[in-house]
Amino acid sequence: MIAVVLAGTGFFLYLQFQHEAETTVDAGLSSRADELSAVVRREETNLAAHEGHLVGRTDSFAEVLDPSGRVLDSSPVIGDADLLDADQLASALEGPTFVSRGPLPSLSGGSRLLAVPVATPAGKRIVVVGTSTEDRDDAIDDLLQLLFIALPAALILASIAGYFLAAAALRPVEAMRARAAEISTAAPEERLPVPDTRDEVARLGQTLNEMLGRIGDAMARERAFVADAGHELRTPLAILRTELDLALAEGRSPEELRAALASAAEETDRLTQLSEDLLTIAQTEGGRLPLRIQDVRLLDVFEPVERRFARRAAEAGRAIEIGDGGDLKLLGDLLRLDQAVGTLVDNALRYGAGTITLSARRAEAGAPGEDDGTPGAAGDAVEIHVTDEGPGFPPDFLEHAFERFTRAPGAREGGSGLGLAIAATVATAHSGAAQAANRRAGGADVWLVIPFSSGVNQGS
Numbered sequence: 001m002i003a004v005v006l007a008g009t010g011f012f013l014y015l016q017f018q019h020e021a022e023t024t025v026d027a028g029l030s031s032r033a034d035e036l037s038a039v040v041r042r043e044e045t046n047l048a049a050h051e052g053h054l055v056g057r058t059d060s061f062a063e064v065l066d067p068s069g070r071v072l073d074s075s076p077v078i079g080d081a082d083l084l085d086a087d088q089l090a091s092a093l094e095g096p097t098f099v100s101r102g103p104l105p106s107l108s109g110g111s112r113l114l115a116v117p118v119a120t121p122a123g124k125r126i127v128v129v130g131t132s133t134e135d136r137d138d139a140i141d142d143l144l145q146l147l148f149i150a151l152p153a154a155l156i157l158a159s160i161a162g163y164f165l166a167a168a169a170l171r172p173v174e175a176m177r178a179r180a181a182e183i184s185t186a187a188p189e190e191r192l193p194v195p196d197t198r199d200e201v202a203r204l205g206q207t208l209n210e211m212l213g214r215i216g217d218a219m220a221r222e223r224a225f226v227a228d229a230g231h232e233l234r235t236p237l238a239i240l241r242t243e244l245d246l247a248l249a250e251g252r253s254p255e256e257l258r259a260a261l262a263s264a265a266e267e268t269d270r271l272t273q274l275s276e277d278l279l280t281i282a283q284t285e286g287g288r289l290p291l292r293i294q295d296v297r298l299l300d301v302f303e304p305v306e307r308r309f310a311r312r313a314a315e316a317g318r319a320i321e322i323g324d325g326g327d328l329k330l331l332g333d334l335l336r337l338d339q340a341v342g343t344l345v346d347n348a349l350r351y352g353a354g355t356i357t358l359s360a361r362r363a364e365a366g367a368p369g370e371d372d373g374t375p376g377a378a379g380d381a382v383e384i385h386v387t388d389e390g391p392g393f394p395p396d397f398l399e400h401a402f403e404r405f406t407r408a409p410g411a412r413e414g415g416s417g418l419g420l421a422i423a424a425t426v427a428t429a430h431s432g433a434a435q436a437a438n439r440r441a442g443g444a445d446v447w448l449v450i451p452f453s454s455g456v457n458q459g460s
Helices: 001-042 047-054 085-095 133-183 200-248 255-283 301-316 334-352 396-398 419-428
Strands: 058-063 071-074 096-101 113-122 123-132 294-297 321-324 331-332 356-363 381-386 434-438 446-450
Touching: 001 058, 001 113, 001 123, 001 133, 001 419, 085 096, 085 113, 085 123, 123 255, 133 200, 200 255, 294 334, 301 321, 301 334, 301 356, 331 446, 334 356, 334 381, 334 419, 334 446, 396 434, 419 434, 419 446
Parallel strands: 321 356
Antiparallel strands: 058 071, 058 123, 096 113, 113 123, 294 331, 356 381, 381 446, 434 446
8 A cells, every 4th residue: 555655656756757848848948939939020130149049058949930941040059950840830830839849959858849820021930949858758757766666665565664663552452362362260350451551442441341340240140150050059959868878778667758759849840940930030031032922811811820820829728819901912932921911929928928829010100110211101011019918028138129139128938039030031021110018908919011013132
């Protein structure tokens, strides 16, 4: 690119200098032609008295012709040489004519002529003035030689300077590359060195450090997830192993065997539910929770959930009721909504008390998202509520209720701490949200805010 720029600059300079030199020569010829024409008009046929006008400088000359081309007077340096051919003479009779020609006798180099018509009392005359172009040609040649020497030298110097400049500019990039090669998962807190230049390289380093920060946070969450999942799996597996060992022990009565197998079956159910929850979380960690969107009537969600948990609720001396809003419809994934509502009911059975009510209503003014433009404004979304009559949530726990592997202080064992997180994940995948609060009359109220027909966020 530097070579192209220098070549273009040199070519432009050469043409401009050539044009200026020719303009200067033509201007000088025009001045001498005007001066000599004034002499000729004064009817001075004997031009010897004005030899200075005809001779001029040593590299200049002049002559006066009649319309036929006969030389009436001329500078001694050219004698009676014919300066114009027939075509040039005819053109000069019509108006001023510039002519370039080769060397003349007694002159070296080329020459430049100007022929102008002059009206005199004796008739029309042609005044021809000329000058050698040797000096002009030498100056142009000198410039050309200078360009052939200077431009390659400038190219070499610019390339060397550009190399060192690029090396200096990329030195911070090399430092960042070297540091990046040293960063490993064992030290995710390390960052790339950022030069204090406030330029594109510095902004690149800042962006990469921010990316490393996000990756480090993701790795920390992944490690915490694996640790929490291992902890949650360890307890039911240990209980299951203990019950099976007891069942295999000698001297066990049929009643003890049935109790051990029932306990093992309960822990197996817990492991199954936990594995399903972990699968859902893993799908979300992959950046996409698969959804199959269809028209969903909420009663088709409530009734299967009520039937699925009715026996368990009856064994605990509790009831599950379907309240208002079952006729509302929305676009969503029936199985995912069933999973979310079922998870909320399971959570209410584990930690709540009294009757569990499933209901729905249109989102009211003041619902989540009303002020920030997210789904949940009045008329745009439906609220799916699961309420109970238990002690409710501890006030300090509400803001952490939907975090993974979290349980309220003093909660009974048996849950994985993923129930509310799963419900929130399903709501978010539907471009909605999950909320929880304590009822004034007592008990917990957990609800999902799901848009009726807004776009589904499958990348949540």
